[in-house]
Amino acid sequence: MDLTYTGAELVYREELRAWLARTLPALPPAPDPADWPARRAYDTGWQRRLHEAGYADVHWNADPTRRLIFLEETELAGAPYVGANFVGLLHAGPTIAAEGTAGQRERWLPPVLRGDEVWCQGFSEPGAGSDLASLRTRAVRDGDSYVVTGSKIWTSHAEVADWCELLVRTDPDAPRHRGISWLAMPMDLPGVTVRPLRTLAGTTEFAEVFLDEVRVPVANRVGAENDGWRVTMVTLSFERGTAFAGEVVACRRTLRELARMARGTGAWDDPVLRRRMGRLAAEFGVLWRLVQWNVSAGAPGVGGSVLKLRYSQARQELYDTAAEVLGPSGALDADRPWTSDRLSSLSYTIAAGTSQIQRNIVAERILGLPKGA
Amino acid sequence: MDFRLTEDQRALADGTRGLMARLYPAERLREDAAGAAAGTPVTLDRGMWRALGEAGFFALRLPEERGGLGLGLPEAVLVFEEAGRALLPGPLVTTHLAAGWVPGAAEGGTVVTAVDGELTEWLEASDRVLGSYDKAEPVRSVDPLTPLHRVVGGEPAGGVVGGGVTAGGVLEGGVTAGGVTAGELLTCAQQTGSAARTLELAVRHATTREQFGRPIGSFQAVKHLCADMLVRAEMARTAVRAAAVSGDLGETAAARLLADEAAVRNARDCLQVFGGMGFTWEAEVHLHIKRSWILRSRGRSVAECEERLAESLLDETLCGI
Numbered sequence A: 001m002d003l004t005y006t007g008a009e010l011v012y013r014e015e016l017r018a019w020l021a022r023t024l025p026a027l028p029p030a031p032d033p034a035d036w037p038a039r040r041a042y043d044t045g046w047q048r049r050l051h052e053a054g055y056a057d058v059h060w061n062a063d064p065t066r067r068l069i070f071l072e073e074t075e076l077a078g079a080p081y082v083g084a085n086f087v088g089l090l091h092a093g094p095t096i097a098a099e100g101t102a103g104q105r106e107r108w109l110p111p112v113l114r115g116d117e118v119w120c121q122g123f124s125e126p127g128a129g130s131d132l133a134s135l136r137t138r139a140v141r142d143g144d145s146y147v148v149t150g151s152k153i154w155t156s157h158a159e160v161a162d163w164c165e166l167l168v169r170t171d172p173d174a175p176r177h178r179g180i181s182w183l184a185m186p187m188d189l190p191g192v193t194v195r196p197l198r199t200l201a202g203t204t205e206f207a208e209v210f211l212d213e214v215r216v217p218v219a220n221r222v223g224a225e226n227d228g229w230r231v232t233m234v235t236l237s238f239e240r241g242t243a244f245a246g247e248v249v250a251c252r253r254t255l256r257e258l259a260r261m262a263r264g265t266g267a268w269d270d271p272v273l274r275r276r277m278g279r280l281a282a283e284f285g286v287l288w289r290l291v292q293w294n295v296s297a298g299a300p301g302v303g304g305s306v307l308k309l310r311y312s313q314a315r316q317e318l319y320d321t322a323a324e325v326l327g328p329s330g331a332l333d334a335d336r337p338w339t340s341d342r343l344s345s346l347s348y349t350i351a352a353g354t355s356q357i358q359r360n361i362v363a364e365r366i367l368g369l370p371k372g373a
Numbered sequence B: 001m002d003f004r005l006t007e008d009q010r011a012l013a014d015g016t017r018g019l020m021a022r023l024y025p026a027e028r029l030r031e032d033a034a035g036a037a038a039g040t041p042v043t044l045d046r047g048m049w050r051a052l053g054e055a056g057f058f059a060l061r062l063p064e065e066r067g068g069l070g071l072g073l074p075e076a077v078l079v080f081e082e083a084g085r086a087l088l089p090g091p092l093v094t095t096h097l098a099a100g101w102v103p104g105a106a107e108g109g110t111v112v113t114a115v116d117g118e119l120t121e122w123l124e125a126s127d128r129v130l131g132s133y134d135k136a137e138p139v140r141s142v143d144p145l146t147p148l149h150r151v152v153g154g155e156p157a158g159g160v161v162g163g164g165v166t167a168g169g170v171l172e173g174g175v176t177a178g179g180v181t182a183g184e185l186l187t188c189a190q191q192t193g194s195a196a197r198t199l200e201l202a203v204r205h206a207t208t209r210e211q212f213g214r215p216i217g218s219f220q221a222v223k224h225l226c227a228d229m230l231v232r233a234e235m236a237r238t239a240v241r242a243a244a245v246s247g248d249l250g251e252t253a254a255a256r257l258l259a260d261e262a263a264v265r266n267a268r269d270c271l272q273v274f275g276g277m278g279f280t281w282e283a284e285v286h287l288h289i290k291r292s293w294i295l296r297s298r299g300r301s302v303a304e305c306e307e308r309l310a311e312s313l314l315d316e317t318l319c320g321i
C-alpha cells in the first residue's frame, strides 16, 4: 500500500501543471450551455490543444496513475471537461481500439484524438433501457450495406455528432444477446433524423434519433456480425473504475467553496449543516481513495460499481446541501450555477446504468447471489 | 503509487486469518456466548493472549531490536481487520498500544486496558489499567463478551483516548510520527472486519435459505440489502487503509465515520436477511451488532469527527487532495 508518487510521476504532474497554467488563460470564454454548435467548437478546440501538447491519448495509452494525475490536475486547474468528446474518447474510441481492424483504427481513432470528429452513443431505445439486450432497431443486410430502421433515445449530444456507435439487431431469431451487432454510423446519412429532447435542467443534452432505412456500409461493423453484445461490454467496462475521478476532485472543491460561503452568510453557525458537510468531506475524501484503489487494482471490478453507486448518491447530497447554504433565494434561482448542477445531478443515479441495476450487478456478479425471476 | 497490498502484507493478512481460525474460530465464539447466557462469568483466556503475543499481535509495530516485528500502522490495520472479523475478545487495542512500554504487554503476558470515558472495558481481567479512577462498578454489558465497568472519577492517562492515544500523548507505542491516533484507527479496522464478516454471513444465508421455492437471495429486496452492505464494507476498508498509510488526521476522522457506519449498519442488515434466526442468541449476528456498538462508543463521538472534518474544509492550507 503505497500512496506516494514516483519521481517520474511528479515530473509529469509538474509539466502538466505548467502547461495548464500557460494554456488555460488563452482559452475562449465557455459557451452558453444551450448553444450546442458553440459547445462542440469549444470542446473539440480543447481536445485539439491537448493533442498538440501530447496529452490527447491520456485516456487510452497513459499508464493509469498518469491518467489519474491528468484528471486531478486538469480539474484542479479548472480546465474544460471532455464534453462532446466523451463518447469518442471514453466509449467508441476504446471499443474500436480493442475490437476494430487496423483499417478501422486508422480511420476513426486519429480524428477523435485530434478533436476533428465527435461521436455519440446510440444504445438505448424507447423499449430498451436497463434491459438493453431487448433492443429492436433492425439491420438487414443488402449487398455491402446494412439497411437500418428503428429509433434510439437519450442519445447525448446527437445534434452535433459526426458518428454514432450504434447497436442494432442483425439476427432477430437468435437469443437476445447473440443477435446484436455494433456499427459506426455517420450521422449525416439519409434517413437519420435527430429530435432534441429538453432535459429537466432546461437544456437539450440528449435527443431522439430516428432511423428510416439508413444504409450503413457493412465495412463499418466493428467485431463479427451478431457479436456486438460482447463488443459493447468491452466499452461499458472500460472506465468505470476511474469514471468520476475528475468529478470527485471537483466536488471536493465545491464543498470547500460552500463551507467558505456558509461562513460568510452565518449558515456555518448551524451545527446540523456543519456536520452534514463534515460527513460529505469524509465521503468525497474516501471516494478519491477508492479511485486510487481502482487505478491500482487495474481491471474494473468491485471498485467500479461501488464508486458508481456511492458517488452518484454523494453528488446529489452535495448539491442538496448547496441549496441549503444558498437559502431559498439562491436555491430557487435557476441561474445560479449550483442550481443547475443540482438539477443535472439528478441524472447520476439513472444514466450509465441505474442504481438498482448496479445493485443487481453487485449482488449477482460480485457476491454470487442467484439470478432473479 | 500502488494502493494494492504488497505480497508481504497479503501474507500477513492471510496468516492472521489462519491464526484467528485456530485461536478463536466461530464455534468458540458461539460457545463463549452460550456460556455467558448460562451465567458463566466472562474471563479472558490467558493461553490465547499469550499465543497472540507469540504471534506478534501486540509487538507488531515495535522495532525489531526491541523484540517486535518492526511493521507499521498499515500492517497493523490488516491484522486488526482480521481480529474484528473473528470478534476476537479482549482489550486488544490498548494492550497493543502498551507493547514496549508496559512490561509483558508485547509478549502477551500482561493484559492492559485504559480508562476512556465513563465505561472501561475488561477492567477485572486486566493486569494494568492506564489512567485512574476513584471507584468502579460492574455494568451488565450489552455485549456478553465485553465486560464493562462504570468508573467514577475516571481520568484517562495523559492523552489516552478511544482505546488509543491522541497527538502528544504519553504512550510512545501509540503515536505515529504524524500524531495519528493509532488506537482509533485500529478500532476502525476491527469495525471494518466485522462489516465484512456480516456481509459474508448474509450472503451465505441468502444463498442457502429458501422461501417461496427459491433461495431468498434471488429476491431483489434481499439482493439490494447485500449490495449496499458490500458498498459500505468496501468504502470502510478503503478509508481505514488510506488513513493508515497517509497518517492524516482528517482521513482518520473519515475512517472513523465510515467504519462505524459499515459495522453497525451491516450487522443490522445481516439480521434482517437472517429473519427470525437473526434475532436469536445462537446466531452470530447479534454479537456483531453489540460489539459494533461498543467499539463505536470508544473515543471521539460521531459529532466530533464530523466537526473535525467540517473545520478542515475551511483550512486554507489544505488544497487539492
Ligand SMILES: Cc1cc2nc3c(=O)[nH]c(=O)nc-3n(C[C@H](O)[C@H](O)[C@H](O)COP(=O)(O)OP(=O)(O)OC[C@H]3O[C@@H](n4cnc5c(N)ncnc54)[C@H](O)[C@@H]3O)c2cc1C
Pocket: A120, A121, A122, A123, A124, A125, A128, A129, A130, A131, A153, A154, A155, A156, A157, A205, A206, A347, A350, A351, A352, A353, A354, A355, A356, A357, A360, B220
Ligand atoms: C443524462 C442522460 C444521458 C444519457 N445518455 C445516453 C446516451 O448517450 N446513449 C444511450 O444509449 N443512452 C443514454 N442514456 C440512457 C440511459 O442509459 C438509460 O436511461 C438507463 O439505462 C435507464 O434506462 P431507462 O431510462 O429506459 O429506464 P428503465 O430501464 O425503464 O428503468 C426505470 C426504473 O426501473 C428500474 N428497473 C428497471 N429494470 C430493473 C430491474 N431489473 N431491477 C430493478 N429495477 C429495475 C430502474 O432502476 C429505474 O428506476 C442517458 C440517460 C440519461 C439520464
